[in-house]
Amino acid sequence: MSQSYETVIGLEVHVQLTTNTKIFCGCSKDFGQTPNSQTCPVCLGLPGALPVLNQQVVELAIKTGLATNCQIAPRSIFARKNYFYPDLPKGYQISQFELPICEHGWLDIDLENGERKRIGITRAHMEEDAGKLIHGDTPQTAGNSLVDLNRACTPLLEIVSEPDMRSADEAIDYLKKLHQIVVYLGVCDGNLEEGSFRCDANVSVRPYDQEEFGTRAEVKNINSFRFIKQAIEYEVERQIDLIEGGGKVVQETRLFDSDTGMTRSMRGKEDAHDYRYFPDPDLVPLVISPEWIEKVRATLPELPEVKRGRFVEELGMSDYDAGVLASDRALADYFDACVALGSDAKSCANWIMGEILRKLKETDTEITDVPITPELLTGLLARIADNTISGKIAKTVFEKMWQNGQSADQIIDAEGLKQVTDSGAIEALVDEVVAANPDQVAEYLGGKDKLIGFFVGKVMQASQGKANPGMVNQLLKKKLTGN
Amino acid sequence: MTVYDLTLAELRAKLDKRELSAVEVTKTYLDRIAATNPALNTFITICNETALAEAQAADQAIAEGKAQALTGLPIAAKDIFNTAGLRTTCASRILDNYVSPYDATAIARIKEQKAVIIGKLNMDEFAMGSSNENSAFGPVRNPWNQDLVPGGSSGGSAASVAARQAVAALGTDTGGSIRQPASHCSVVGLKPTYGRVSRYGVIAYASSLDQVGPVTRDVRDCALMLQAIAGYDPADSTSVNTPVADYQSNLTGNLKGLKIGLPKEYFIEGLDDDVRKAVEQAAEKYRELGAEIIEVSLPHTSYAVACYYLIATAEASSNLARYDGVRYGLRAENAENLVDMYMQTRAAGFGSEVKRRIMLGTYALSSGYYDAYYLKAQKVRTLIRQDFLNAFETVDALLTPVAPTPAFALGEKVNDPLQMYLSDIYTIPVNLAGTCAMSLPCGFSTDERPIGLQLIGKPFDEATLLRTAHAYEQATEWHKRKTEF
Numbered sequence: 023m024s025q026s027y028e029t030v031i032g033l034e035v036h037v038q039l040t041t042n043t044k045i046f047c048g049c050s051k052d053f054g055q056t057p058n059s060q061t062c063p064v065c066l067g068l069p070g071a072l073p074v075l076n077q078q079v080v081e082l083a084i085k086t087g088l089a090t091n092c093q094i095a096p097r098s099i100f101a102r103k104n105y106f107y108p109d110l111p112k113g114y115q116i117s118q119f120e121l122p123i124c125e126h127g128w129l130d131i132d133l134e135n136g137e138r139k140r141i142g143i144t145r146a147h148m149e150e151d152a153g154k155l156i157h158g159d160t161p162q163t164a165g166n167s168l169v170d171l172n173r174a175c176t177p178l179l180e181i182v183s184e185p186d187m188r189s190a191d192e193a194i195d196y197l198k199k200l201h202q203i204v205v206y207l208g209v210c211d212g213n214l215e216e217g218s219f220r221c222d223a224n225v226s227v228r229p230y231d232q233e234e235f236g237t238r239a240e241v242k243n244i245n246s247f248r249f250i251k252q253a254i255e256y257e258v259e260r261q262i263d264l265i266e267g268g269g270k271v272v273q274e275t276r277l278f279d280s281d282t283g284m285t286r287s288m289r290g291k292e293d294a295h296d297y298r299y300f301p302d303p304d305l306v307p308l309v310i311s312p313e314w315i316e317k318v319r320a321t322l323p324e325l326p327e328v329k330r331g332r333f334v335e336e337l338g339m340s341d342y343d344a345g346v347l348a349s350d351r352a353l354a355d356y357f358d359a360c361v362a363l364g365s366d367a368k369s370c371a372n373w374i375m376g377e378i379l380r381k382l383k384e385t386d387t388e389i390t391d392v393p394i395t396p397e398l399l400t401g402l403l404a405r406i407a408d409n410t411i412s413g414k415i416a417k418t419v420f421e422k423m424w425q426n427g428q429s430a431d432q433i434i435d436a437e438g439l440k441q442v443t444d445s446g447a448i449e450a451l452v453d454e455v456v457a458a459n460p461d462q463v464a465e466y467l468g469g470k471d472k473l474i475g476f477f478v479g480k481v482m483q484a485s486q487g488k489a490n491p492g493m494v495n496q497l498l499k500k501k502l503t504g505n
Numbered sequence: 506m507t508v509y510d511l512t513l514a515e516l517r518a519k520l521d522k523r524e525l526s527a528v529e530v531t532k533t534y535l536d537r538i539a540a541t542n543p544a545l546n547t548f549i550t551i552c553n554e555t556a557l558a559e560a561q562a563a564d565q566a567i568a569e570g571k572a573q574a575l576t577g578l579p580i581a582a583k584d585i586f587n588t589a590g591l592r593t594t595c596a597s598r599i600l601d602n603y604v605s606p607y608d609a610t611a612i613a614r615i616k617e618q619k620a621v622i623i624g625k626l627n628m629d630e631f632a633m634g635s636s637n638e639n640s641a642f643g644p645v646r647n648p649w650n651q652d653l654v655p656g657g658s659s660g661g662s663a664a665s666v667a668a669r670q671a672v673a674a675l676g677t678d679t680g681g682s683i684r685q686p687a688s689h690c691s692v693v694g695l696k697p698t699y700g701r702v703s704r705y706g707v708i709a710y711a712s713s714l715d716q717v718g719p720v721t722r723d724v725r726d727c728a729l730m731l732q733a734i735a736g737y738d739p740a741d742s743t744s745v746n747t748p749v750a751d752y753q754s755n756l757t758g759n760l761k762g763l764k765i766g767l768p769k770e771y772f773i774e775g776l777d778d779d780v781r782k783a784v785e786q787a788a789e790k791y792r793e794l795g796a797e798i799i800e801v802s803l804p805h806t807s808y809a810v811a812c813y814y815l816i817a818t819a820e821a822s823s824n825l826a827r828y829d830g831v832r833y834g835l836r837a838e839n840a841e842n843l844v845d846m847y848m849q850t851r852a853a854g855f856g857s858e859v860k861r862r863i864m865l866g867t868y869a870l871s872s873g874y875y876d877a878y879y880l881k882a883q884k885v886r887t888l889i890r891q892d893f894l895n896a897f898e899t900v901d902a903l904l905t906p907v908a909p910t911p912a913f914a915l916g917e918k919v920n921d922p923l924q925m926y927l928s929d930i931y932t933i934p935v936n937l938a939g940t941c942a943m944s945l946p947c948g949f950s951t952d953e954r955p956i957g958l959q960l961i962g963k964p965f966d967e968a969t970l971l972r973t974a975h976a977y978e979q980a981t982e983w984h985k986r987k988t989e990f
Contacts (some may be wrong), residue, residue: 063607067827069600070587070609070706072741102823104870106847113826169831298870300879303713303820305742 027227027265029258030235031193032185035200036178037210038151038218039082045150045177046073046116053216057156057170065175067111072304075100079177080308082209083123083148084318086179089203089325090143092127094315100148100305104298108169109153117180119299122147123308129203130327131195141196142184151176179209185224185235190254194247197221202326206351214245221250225257226271236261237271241285244278253278257285329354337367346375352389359396365403373399377420394423402430415439415487442489445497448481451489452497455480466502474498508533509669510987513578513726516672520567520577527567527577531560531621534579538624538670541990545646547665549584550592550625563619574729575620581671583662584625585632586612586717587706591622595708596630596640599828599835599854609706610741611675611717611734618733623671626661630856631825632682632710634658635928638919639858646915647690648988649955653912656686656928662720663690668990673730674720679711680813681907681932683718684944688907688957691946691986693727693974694720696932698965699939700745702731703738709824711817712743714936723984724945724975728752731967750968756975760794763973766801766900771931777910783948783956784906787977791904794976799900803892808885809934810926815869815882816937821859822866828854861922886937893938893961902973903961905931907944911954931959940964945974946983 044051047064063071087094101119127143153171158164181200187193201219205212212219226238241257244250256278261271275294276285324332326348333344347357353374360370378399382389394402402423406416411434422433434440442448455477456463466473474495481494508530511519519525535553542548556579563577587593587605594600608616616622629639637645637660645660647653648668655664659676663686666674676683678696687694695718702717709715719730732753737746767788772781792798830836830850837849855863869878896903908928918925935942940961947958958977962970978984 066832068587068606068833069593069595069603069708069827070605071607072705074740074742104823104826106826106829108829108831108843111827111832113829114823296872298823298867298872298875300819300823300870300875303711303743304709 026229027258027262028230029188029190029254030185030226030228030238031187031190031254032224032238033183033187033193033196034222034224035181035183035197036220036222037086037181037204039079039177039179039209040211041076041078041082041177043076043078044175045076045079045148046175049175051173051176055172057168057172060172061174065111066171067113067174073116073302075305075308076177079148080123080310081318082177082207083146083179084310084315085207085322086181086204086209087124087127087146088315088319088322089207090124090127090129090146090181090200092124092143092146094310095121095123095125096310096312097121098123098308098310100302100308101299102302105295107152108167109155109171109174111153111171111174115150115152116302116305117149118147123310129196129199131192131199133195134191139186139192141186141192144182144184146179146181149178149180150174151178185226190251190258193223193254194251197247197250202349206323206326208323214247217245220245223250223254223257225254225261227258227261227265237273239271239273239285240275241278242275242288245280249278249280252280252283253285256283260285323351326351326354333367337361339367339371343371343375347371350389356389356392356396360400360403363396363400365396365400366407369403369406370399373403377417381424393425393427394420398423398427398429405430405434409441409443409490410434411439411441412487412491415441418487439488442485443493445493448485448489448493448497449501451481451484452494452501455484456498456501463502474502477502509537509672511672512722513575513672513729516578517574517729521572523567527560527563527621528557530577531556531579531623534623534671541668541670544651545648545664545668545670545990546643547627547645547661547668547670548581548624549594549596549627549642549661552591552622552624555591556621556623559619559621563621566619573618575615575618575733577619577621578672579621579623580615580673580675581624581626581662581665582612582622582675583628583659583677585628585677585708586625586675587708588612588622588625591625593625593708594641595632596628596642597828597854597856597859598641599850600833601641601835603834605706607706610703610738612706614734615675620733626659626665626674628661629658629682630859631708631821632658632677632679632715633821633858633862635681635685635925636913636915636918637661637664637686638915639856641856644915647912648990649691649912649953652914653954654689654915654917656689656908656912658682658686659694659720660686663687663692663694666690666692666720666722667988669987673722673726675717675730675734676720677707677710677715677717678932678936679714679716679817680936681929683720684932684942684957684959685908685929687720687944688959689912689955691949691955691957691983691988692720692722693724693943693945693978693984694718695727695731695943695967695970696935696941697731697735697967698745698941699936700743701941701965701967702734702736703741703744705738705740705744709820711820712824713820714813714817716936724971724978725753725756727943728756728971728975731971735967745965747965752968752971755968755972757972758976758979760791760796760973760976763796763902764799764900765791765796765973766799766896766903768801768803768806768896768903768905770803770806771905775909775927776906777950779948779950780906780908780910780956784904784958787947787958788904790977790980794980796973798904801896801900801903803889803896803934805885805888805892806934809889809937810930812882812885812889813929813933813937814865814926815878816886818862818866819869819879819882820866822863822870825855825859825863830854858922889934890938893934893940897963901963901969905959905961907931907957907959911950911956935961941967941970943970943974945978946986947977947981948983949986
């Protein structure tokens with residue numbers, strides 16, 4: 023049944039910008055402080071207080087606009103969005119309506135079938151966040167709603183896509199891509215749970231042969247990628263069922279409930295606010311010169327897609343490896359630093375994606391706090407490359423290094439881990455092992471070639487892992503076969 | 506001559522020569538306010554204690570040789586200015602119990618000079634009105650004749666200066682709210698160019714029109730007051746970073762080569778004969794003083810009042826949304842739910858004129874009406890501004906009446922909002938154009954009601970405006986007449 027319907031999705035993403043202070047006042051915007059401690063007359067909406075635009079917000083908005091291929095408006099204006107709610111201290115939100123700062127952008131996403139698809143970005147505009155309502159939970163406050171305005175007036179960039187996505191998976195691809203970019207740019211900390219990256223989805227369905235869009239529902243309150251997928255899929259099914267059952271989709275705002283995985287109606291079109299937008303007379307039009315845009319452009323980091331391409335083309339890495347390393351800016355920076363210090367790209371990538379990522383996960387550490395610096399890792403890789411240690415011993419060195427931050431050479435010396443390449447010493451061990459296992463020798467000579475692994479293992483064990491495995495192999499064969 | 510008859514400049518000299526102390530001056534004023542306020546109702550808050558403490562600090566500064574222009578001078582502020590630690594009501598029940606935690610920039614600037622804040626002045630609620638009858642604290646009476654209104658919305662500012670309850674006052678002017686009451690009370694009032702004085706901390710009525718200005722006994726005092734409050738403020742994005750002239754040194758009395766325009770659209774039907782005569786005589790006086798008088802045209806004048814009542818009310822409807830009972834001010838008890846709390850609070854907290862304007866403004870901004878009302882009004886506003894800029898290509902200043910009639914009787918227009926709105930017909934275009942203008946005494950009607958003259962200057966050229974006003978004042982005696990109060 024659902025095969026005959028096409029899903030149409032457009033997304034509105036609220037990105038909380040990583041400024042030091044709020045968008046229209048000098049208050050700190052630290053998360054998790056005592057309620058109402060991060061406030062002043064401006065963000066409390068006291069009588070007579072006036073907003074002053076934080077220039078850093080503009081720069082982060084320009085940065086995001088450039089990274090998402092938007093045009094930056096030479097002149098944009100702030101508008102008041104008027105509505106009453108206790109978390110909105112002025113009775114209006116300062117936002118942008120006509121003339122937003124960014125317009126006409128796009129992002130490419132990679133589809134499962136290997137094709138690329140371009141998702142249009144209608145606009146991105148700056149606005150202030152509202153405060154938060156808390157339900158009283160002490161004897162004095164029970165039954166009351168309390169208002170915390172710490173979050174009021176924190177800077178947001180709302181990025182609105184075109185209705186270009188045709189499945190929940192495409193929507194997630196787009197969101198992940200956008201998320202990666204804003205985190206890469208450092209304009210957002212990307213924390214979905216704390217609400218730094220919030221998504222509302224406009225979802226509709228239409229028969230494949232129908233040109234105009236179906237009636238859409240806006241789904242709000244979704245704070246993880248998984249939930250977004252769940253919410254969209256639920257909503258698509260709900261709408262198709264409704265139509266198939268002879269009903270009609272109504273334009274409304276729906277809330278996603280992560281406990282049930284369902285959406286429920288919050289308010290219908292008839293209850294929609296008339297926001298009475300008009301230009302905010304307290305703020306002058308924002309004029310952005312081409313010079314300013316170029317100055318910001320010069321601070322743009324290499325974006326993940328470009329980085330990935332470079333890893334493939336210049337370092338000969340596989341698409342997959344390049345993709346993993348480029349997905350996280352700090353990880354890619356770490357990798358780049360190792361390569362710049364002389365690490366072999368391929369083995370370095372293996373170590374980062376293997377040991378480093380495993381250890382980070384195990385110890386719940388961020389790559390930015392990794393105890394093994396690019397210098398240390400490069401030193402370790404060099405000792406593997408020059409046969410000072412085997413790959414196996416290297417893992418022991420790595421563990422030590424993680425704990426004490428010493429260099430590979432220091433650890434190898436201190437622990438006596440240097441690989442044994444003295445053929446006389448290895449030969450002695452080989453002799454011992456051969457002498458101690460006459461049965462296996464006989465079997466081997468009887469044609470059971472696989473037993474060579476057994477002998478290598480015994481010799482390595484006897485050398486405490488330090489013997490050069492290649493030499494062990496060679497000397498064993500020589501000894502066993504007598505040539 | 507008693508202490509309270511002295512102008513700001515005269516008092517300054519006496520304080521500097523130690524012939525008087527700031528404490529003595531302040532006490533004199535506090536006594537005078539106590540004696541006269543019951544009759545006039547000019548003050549909402551009288552700063553008995555803080556004023557004396559500030560006066561002592563001022564005397565200290567004077568003793569240390571650190572006196573500035575306003576040090577130790579008792580100044581009153583319209584109750585629209587936030588004053589830290591003082592009740593700030595905007596003459597509304599909704600802010601009846603509101604004590605501000607911070608000072609408006611204009612207040613901070615006069616406090617920096619160690620002026621003495623002697624009290625907070627009555628006004629039309631949220632600065633909406635032309636007669637000071639829309640106050641939750643009752644009407645102000647005109648000290649020239651207590652049956653008359655003092656004008657509004659800065660009625661307390663004009664009446665207190667006329668009644669010598671303060672040496673000078675701060676007001677705000679959105680559509681004539683300084684100039685019209687100054688005219689009705691025969692004092693000097695100046696509305697600076699939009700952006701000249703910071704609006705930070707001034708409770709907003711119509712943000713794109715509101716401007717802070719002084720009300721004083723004469724033009725020199727006006728120059729001194731403007732000097733103290735003018736200048737860029739980073740806390741107000743609409744304040745303009747442009748040099749501030751030395752206003753007092755511009756008061757040369759020289760009008761040689763000055764061209765003054767008489768806009769023909771201002772001398773029309775509805776203009777009171779006495780007012781017309783007084784203003785024409787003032788024009789004649791200017792001619793005698795060496796200025797050239799030229800008739801000019803401001804063709805879009807007749808649209809100004811309609812345009813103003815769309816823009817101002819639209820902005821007001823949004824500016825007053827914050828008075829919702831959630832964080833401060835009045836909150837209705839026993840509301841059944843959130844929406845009920847909003848409705849009861851605002852129904853009880855706002856007066857009828859404020860409600861009328863909130864509704865007008867909400868309507869003008871509503872979906873489907875925005876283009877026809879708000880947007881159209883903004884376009885008309887551009888044309889009105891252009892009228893003035895065109896006129897200023899040929900003249901240096903414009904001379905007009907301030908109001909079509911002298912002060913009217915209390916209650917006379919209270920039930921006729923349209924008639925009331927028309928009393929600002931000559932002052933509103935200046936706010937829409939964003940330029941500067943002032944009102945100064947130019948006569949009395951046959952029944953002894955004060956009449957004011959409006960001078961309109963080029964944007965940010967308050968210096969020429971003050972010089973033009975000062976020359977006239979020097980040549981006339983009107984400003985010397987005092988009320989019997």
